[in-house]
Amino acid sequence: MPQQSPSDSTLFEKVWQRHLVREESAETPAILYIDLHLLHEVTTPQAFAELKKRGLSVRRPDRCLATIDHSTPTSAPDAEGRHHYVTEQARDQVETVQRNCAKHGIVLHGWDSPNRGIIHVMGPELGATQPGMTIVCGDSHTSTHGAFGALAFGIGTTEVGHVLASQCLLQSKPNTLGIRIEGELAPGVTAKDVILHIIGTIGVDGGTGSVIEYYGSTVRAMDMDSRMTLCNMSIECGARAGMVAPDEVTFDYLAGRPLSPQGEAWDTAVADWKTLKTDAGATYGAQVDIDATAIRPSVTYGTHPGMVVAVDEAIPSGDTNESIAAALEYMGFKAGQTLADESVDVVFIGSCTNSRLSDLRAAAGIMKNRKVAHGLRALVVPGSEEVRRAAEADGLDRIFIDAGAQWREPGCSMCIGMNGDIAAPGELVVSTSNRNFKGRQGPLSRTILASPLTAAACAITGRVSSAQQFLEAGSD
Amino acid sequence: MTEQANNLNTEFRSRTYNIPLDNIDTDQIIPAQFLTTTNREGLGEFCFYAWRFNEDGTAKENNPLRDHHPDRQQVLVVGSNFGCGSSREHAPWALLDYGIRAVISSRFADIFCNNSLKNGLIPVTVEEQLVEYLHAHPDSAVRIDIARRQLTVENYGTIQFPLDAFSAFCLTRGIDQLDFILQNEQEISAHEQKYNK
Structure with missing residues (x-):
């Protein structure tokens, strides 16, 4: 040391x-x-x-x-x-x-x-x-x-x-919280699953008063889009900011x-940017270790981003306080059940968390040559005009449209629902955005947060499901 | 002229009203559909809107605020992590316009806390134990003294609550924070020169 x-x-x-x-x-x-x-x-x-x-x-x-x-x-x-x-x-x-x-x-x-x-x-x-x-x-x-x-x-x-x-x-001056993430992510596990797992682990106020630095081999292996997804949701555990050292x-x-x-x-x-890293002898105010190899595709089951389970995992039962009980009542779920086979009404792929080209490519990989489930509404909203152009040059727009999804103009859209892109009361939305608060995506709407891979899989099956079956099958 | 001058708020008495829920986010305090306004006034009408009203505008039955009397219960007692979520300053604007002058919790979200202090809404952070006491004793008479950073609860006693020195100073003297920053013009220019900004 x-x-x-x-x-x-x-x-x-x-x-x-x-x-x-x-x-x-x-x-x-x-x-x-x-x-x-x-x-x-x-x-x-x-x-x-x-x-x-x-x-x-x-x-x-x-x-x-x-x-x-x-x-x-x-x-x-x-x-x-x-x-x-x-x-x-x-x-x-x-x-x-x-x-x-x-x-x-x-x-x-x-x-x-x-x-x-x-x-x-x-x-x-x-x-x-x-x-x-x-x-x-x-x-x-x-x-x-x-x-x-x-x-x-x-x-x-x-x-x-x-x-x-x-x-x-x-x-x-805020405190510092070092989050070290080590190990290789399993196939189908993305930066979104990592940050949902972290928020589920440290809680929605686990970062309050702190600036987080994410580091470790998992972070080093991430591309910039993934690092942005990771830092984007730092606020969902209450942190003032999240940082990754430039490389x-x-x-x-x-x-x-x-x-x-x-x-x-x-x-x-x-030359200057290369000096922007935590010195070997420096310490953080607090430190958390995350084993990336244990992370599975994750989703939220409640009404804040810290209520997280793996897609096939049961909603925790037992120690439920009034807030968790209220969240489950709102969502129409029960402690102990799994979300698999819950019927999905809307899928939203977009937002500052997951609307970049790599996100859309991941979703398109699942949706290629497949159809959105009958009766389900799927919106794909690129994060910017640049993303839109790049996606269209790649033919991703055709993949989404052929699958029966809507390919829309760039914007925040259904993440916050200010522009009229909202779900109807009671509808269950699987969303690649960042907040599953009550009514966030429209009055009385219900939100499950997920990665673009998981969201795309839900669009195809019409149920809450992981992308695993499609990743194994390939896109043809 | 100053941001706080209109609601100088150094010491006041009120009764409490309980909302015993953790993690009340800013989307609950003021839903996004009301954020297209370009003003900061009149948002009280939309405060906790989805809790108070059905889609068709009729009053909701299970409204957590159904027994609230904002005229005499200007202090909310809430669960932990109050004000989490978005940075919208519309949240404290809405609460103030609705009649709330202070919120008591064991923990506040950072940005909400900042925004509140800049508008004269007092976030009073106390031990979990006192929150539980207040939840067990609805409609308690309280006195909040900002200069002394003291909360007095009837039949319980007086406790100190944390409030940074600068915010307390600005709130009690009506000092404007932007004026304070602008007094450092020389230092700001010097910084820009030093770092070639």
């Missing part, structure tokens, strides 16, 4: 230290500089209104990047190119962020941009997300960007105003992206 020297620090501490405008004291929190501020239509209008009220301007519009994703329809525009919003208020919200960004000189990828997408899909694709950055957004899934070794977290609208006006945030996988992903450093600046950046 190496000795800890005073200079040994964690990845989080290195990034934190580099952004301190002012140290924390007994009386005041730290002032933390923010490198990248991501914005969307839902959590910004009141912040811009506050700036206007005070006569303040946006300090660094060049460090802001905006899009429209939550309230936008995912149905195709009509023949005249008009988008049909769920309500006039939704349209107004989208037009408000467009107006605000234009007024303050902030780049916004709107309807006419070939890069528009879910903010947490678009940022990395553009190369805006880079190792060592501080990144915030009025959106809790900002933790996604931690996959690149950035310190990235969600903030409220008041804080959106703070960052717009000052490029800074008041922050108390060659990260650099290969970022090389040549529009906003990545170019030429000599790239070499300088990579």
Whole structure:
């Protein structure tokens, strides 16, 4: 065991230290500089209104990047190119962020941009997300960007105003939680199953007050899409952020992206990024070990993301408190039963958790030359225009459409259901998104969280089932 | 002018109302269908909407808030991990507009806690044991003193609750946090120069 020297620090501490405008004291929190501020239509209008009220301007519009994703329809525009919003208020919200960004000189990828997408899909694709950055957004899934070794977290609208006006945030220093994941994943087990397993293990408040660093051989073997899925759901165990140290996988992903450093600046950046890792002698505030080889395809059975079982495993019985009893009553399930053979009404493949090209490829691999079960509605919603183009170039859209699924326009869609993409009361949705809260996907809708492989398998069988049978059979 | 000036909230008395459920998420506090607003006012109407109303707008029978009197029960006592989920500041806006001034729990989600303190809604973190006591004694008279960080519960006593010094200072003096940040303009510029930002 190496000795800890005073200079040994964690990845989080290195990034934190580099952004301190002012140290924390007994009386005041730290002032933390923010490198990248991501914005969307839902959590910004009141912040811009506050700036206007005070006569303040946006300090660094060049460090802001905006899009429209939550309230936008995912149905195709009509023949005249008009988008049909769920309500006039939704349209107004989208037009408000467009107006605000234009007024303050902030780049916004709107309807006419070939890069528009879910903010947490678009940022990395553009190369805006880079190792060592501080990144915030009025959106809790900002933790996604931690996959690149950035310190990235969600903030409220008041804080959106703070960052717009000052490029800074008041922050108390969080704790650190090291999650070491070791071993090879079994076939058909994905990053989504890993993070569901972790949340099921440490609980929905297991990370509260902490920044998680995920490390170990399993994480090293993951591609960037998988690391983003992993970090994305850090908030579902209450963590402020999740991080993965950047490595060659990260650099290969970022090389040549529009906003990545170019030429000599790239070499300088990579040399610096290579220092962004936890020193051998540094320790975390707390530590959890996860055996990746024991993880099976996983799903949720209740009304928060910590109620997790393997697809073929029984819902735990015995020590059920009032909250679990209420969750099971809402879901219509019983302690001790398995979910296998529960009839599924809707399958949603999309969201900032699982709407990237590799997710869609995984789902298409199951759905190719097969048909969606009779009476089941399947929505496939790419995370961005770039994902959509790449998927269509691969012919994935045809696979989904031929199977009887809907191939829709990019957006948050049914993950949050703000745009009208919702399930009917009582319907059971198998969803690749991140939250199974009561009514999240529509009033009285019931959600089971799953990986794209599992969701695709459920679409074909019409029942809660793992992809195992299809993986063994192949796609022909 | 200041964010807190309108609801300066240094000390108040109220009765409690129990919602003895863990992990009450922000989708319960304010469902996403009400987030397309571009204002922060008037969200109380939609607070815990799916708990209070059926799809057709009629009142729900099993509503956990059915016996709640927001005019005199301005303090909610809830299970652990209150406010988990999304970062929507609409959650504290809705609770405040609904009439809630403080929430007592054994644990709050980070972002919700942050958002609440910036709007004058007080998250009071206490031991599980006191939550259980309050759940067993509905409609308890309580007094919350922000400057002293004290919660007084009738027939129980007075306890200290954690509240960071800066938030307590801002809440009790009506200090605006953005003004505080902007006073550090020189340091912010110096940081940008040092790191070539």
